[in-house]
Amino acid sequence: VQLQASGGGLVQPGGSLRLSCAGSGFSSDNYIIGWFRQAPGKEREAVSCYSNIDGSTIYADSVKGRFTLSSLHTNRTVYLQMNSLKPEDTAVYYCTADQTFSCSWYAQGYKFWGQGTLVTVSS
Numbered sequence: 001v002q003l004q005a006s007g008g009g010l011v012q013p014g015g016s017l018r019l020s021c022a023g024s025g026f027s028s029d030n031y032i033i034g035w036f037r038q039a040p041g042k043e044r045e046a047v048s049c050y051s052n053i054d055g056s057t058i059y060a061d062s063v064k065g066r067f068t069l070s071s072l073h074t075n076r077t078v079y080l081q082m083n084s085l086k087p088e089d090t091a092v093y094y095c096t097a098d099q100t101f102s103c104s105w106y107a108q109g110y111k112f113w114g115q116g117t118l119v120t121v122s123s
Contacts, residue, residue, distance in 0.1 A: 001025040003033075003114030005095040010120045016083045021095030021114060023076035032103045033078050034058075034069065037091035038116075047093070049103030050078055058103050063089075085121045092116035
């Protein structure tokens with residue numbers, strides 16, 4: 001499985017960005033795909049995840065109501081729309097996936113990782 005992430009950049013507080021992650025090489029339609037982030041000096045944390053098995057999506061409390069994860073099953077792509085961005089959202093965002101049944105809040109629950117894309121929220 002390969003994951004190609006894009007869409008990071010510099011944005012002012014209150015602004016918006018959209019990240020994309022295109023997945024390929026899945027051996028079946030049973031997969032989970034989503035995003036983690038890692039800020040300087042902090043551990044990697046879950047942001048959002050979509051399960052193609054039951055169509056469910058999970059969000060970290062810190063992004064609920066501001067971030068929306070959408071998916072295109074046909075091309076295994078997910079988009080993370082990030083609105084009302086805050087300086088504390090600044091981090092390297094990583095696309096991740098696995099061929100398992102349920103999303104996990106822990107990085108160990110994902111086998112495949114894309115390259116990170118930097119999101120900087122600053123005035």
